[in-house]
Amino acid sequence: MMAGGASRTSNAFVIRIAPPSVFPLMASVGTGSAAEVRTFAEKIDHLPREVKCVSVDSAYDAGYLGERIEFDQTGRRTGRRFLCPENPRYPRKKTKRCGTDAARAHSRELRRARKKYFESAAGQRLYRQRSRTVEPFNSWLKSLFELDTRAWHRGLVNNQTQILAAIFVYQLLVRYNHRCGNNNGRLRWLTDAL
Secondary structure (H helix, E strand, C coil), X not given: CCCCCCCEEEEEEEEEEECCEEEEEEEEEEECCCCHHHHHHXXXXXXXXXXXXXXXXXXXXXXXXXXXXXXXXXXXXXXXXXXCCCCCCCCCCCCCCCCCXXXXXHHHHXXXXXXXXXXXXXXXXXXXXXXXXXXXXXXHHHHHCCXXXXXXXXXXXXXXHHHHHHHHHHHHHHHHHHHCCCCCCXXXXXXXXX
């Protein structure tokens, strides 16, 4: 997921297409006070079938997100993995619980299975790819389109337009660069040539 700045928040599903190129699949921009987890949940149903792994940081550690990614609406497995480090849970005050004991036990079992896979060698190898794909994407995009020092416009709608347009242009540049046979993520020369 892509984290935004103080005045706005954004997130994007990205995939790696050719080392070290990253291609955004979906993106959104909202206010800085918006919880990225909520906008993330809205995008899960729109993921392409080809996505096999969703790798997020511990802020997204919620059982319902993992279950929505790994299971469809009929309860069948989607073939996707939800890779998320566990966020420590602290004892809370006793409150009225939702759902049956069996449903809660099933959710706990799914959570344990996700944790086991995350801690496995295969899970750790997949999760380490975030440091080369998802994490640098935000700084690449901001520096490429000179969005790293300030927002150029006033108002959320204007900033949404500018940031999402920048992501669209980035997508075009990555496709063009790849089509020209350049399997790298160095797009600065393309923007300088424009």
